[in-house]
Amino acid sequence: MTHPIISDLQRRYTSKRYDATKRISQDDLAVILEALRLTPSSINSQPWKFVVIESDQAKQRLHDSFANKFQFNQLHAKAASHTILFAFNPRYKREDYEKVIEADIANGRTKAENKESAFGAFAFVDLNTDEQGNNAQWTKSQTYIALGNTMHAVARLGIDSTPMEGVDKDLLGELFADELDGYVCEVALAIGYHEPEQDYNAALPKSRLDKDTIISVI
Numbered sequence: 001m002t003h004p005i006i007s008d009l010q011r012r013y014t015s016k017r018y019d020a021t022k023r024i025s026q027d028d029l030a031v032i033l034e035a036l037r038l039t040p041s042s043i044n045s046q047p048w049k050f051v052v053i054e055s056d057q058a059k060q061r062l063h064d065s066f067a068n069k070f071q072f073n074q075l076h077a078k079a080a081s082h083t084i085l086f087a088f089n090p091r092y093k094r095e096d097y098e099k100v101i102e103a104d105i106a107n108g109r110t111k112a113e114n115k116e117s118a119f120g121a122f123a124f125v126d127l128n129t130d131e132q133g134n135n136a137q138w139t140k141s142q143t144y145i146a147l148g149n150t151m152h153a154v155a156r157l158g159i160d161s162t163p164m165e166g167v168d169k170d171l172l173g174e175l176f177a178d179e180l181d182g183y184v185c186e187v188a189l190a191i192g193y194h195e196p197e198q199d200y201n202a203a204l205p206k207s208r209l210d211k212d213t214i215i216s217v218i
Contacts, residue, residue, distance in 0.1 A: 004156075008155040008156050009152070009155065010206060012151065012154075012160075012161065013160075013201055014163065014201060015161065015162050015190075015194040015201065015202070016162070016199050016200060017079070017200075018076060018081070018190065018192045018193065018194060019193050019194065019195040020079040020195075022081065022192060022193040023192070024081040024082060024159060024192060024193075028157050028159065031153065031157065032153055032157070032159075032191070033052070035150060035153035036149070036150050038149075039145055039146040039149045040145060040149075041142040041145060042124065042138070042142060043097075043121040043122070043124050043125070044100055045097060045100065045125070045139070046100060046142075047089040047092045047096065047139040048086065048139070048142060048143050048146060048183070049087045049089075049179070049180060049181070049183045050085065050087070050146070051084070051085040051087065051176060051179045051185070052083075052085075053077075053082060053083040053084070053085065056078075059077055059078045059083075060078075061176065062077040062078075063078055065168050065171045065172050065175050065176075066167075066171075067168075067171065069166075069168055070164075070166035070167060070168060073162075073164045073167065077190075079192070079195075080162070080190035081191060081192030082190075082191050082192065083188055083189065083191070084150065084188060084189045084191070085167075085172065085176065085180070085185040085188050086144075086146055086185060086186075086189065087143070087180050087184055087185040088136065088139040088140045088142065088143045088183060088184055088186075089139050089183055090134060090135070090136035090139065090140075090183075091134060092125055092129075092135050092138075092139050094119070097121075097122050097125065098119075101119065102115075104118065125138070140186065143186075143187065147163060147187060147189060150189060151163065151189065159191055160191065160192060160193055160194045161189055161190065161191045162190040163187065164190060167185060167186065167187065167188050169184055169186050172185045173185070
């Protein structure tokens with residue numbers, strides 16, 4: 001099949017080694033961050049924070065977050081051009097959704113007089129919230145939409161990526177307490193340019209299950 005989308009997805013893979021001397025341009029980074037911002041979410045809730053690790057100081061903190069576990073991902077902390085922490089709000093509340101509605105009003109999507117009725121969509125949040133006010137399972141799911149969207153965006157730009165569920169959410173919460181502000185990071189994305197001699201995964205053929213095995217058109 002010949003199509004730009006398929007070419008992007010055929011080309012992308014999970015990089016295992018990065019060239020620490022290569023950096024993503026600010027123009028490309030701006031595109032990535034705007035694609036990240038435009039990610040859709042359930043009821044447009046946007047229950048997330050994205051922390052972009054760029055400076056050497058921030059990379060050192062990220063490196064230190066692997067002190068207790070998942071050391072196999074530690075090498076990406078300093079070698080990758082950037083790493084994005086995908087964090088979710090574990091207790092998404094009405095006041096959080098109010099910020100979304102206010103943005104809708106400011107952007108002309110919702111009329112000011114319809115503000116209260118716009119809260120009708122919040123019923124879906126209630127359906128996913130337990131008696132203790134926890135809805136982390138639902139908000140965490142939204143971050144994976146953002147992750148997939150970002151992985152495709154960087155592939156389109158010819159940039160390599162490594163999704164990492166192997167991160168220490170507790171230590172990240174401590175070392176990036178100011179930036180996360182109570183949000184929880186359980187997945188991150190390293191992005192940059194692979195080191196061809198050491199990135200063994202780059203030369204391996206892509207392998208996926210056969211379409212007929214996983215897709216039914218009825």
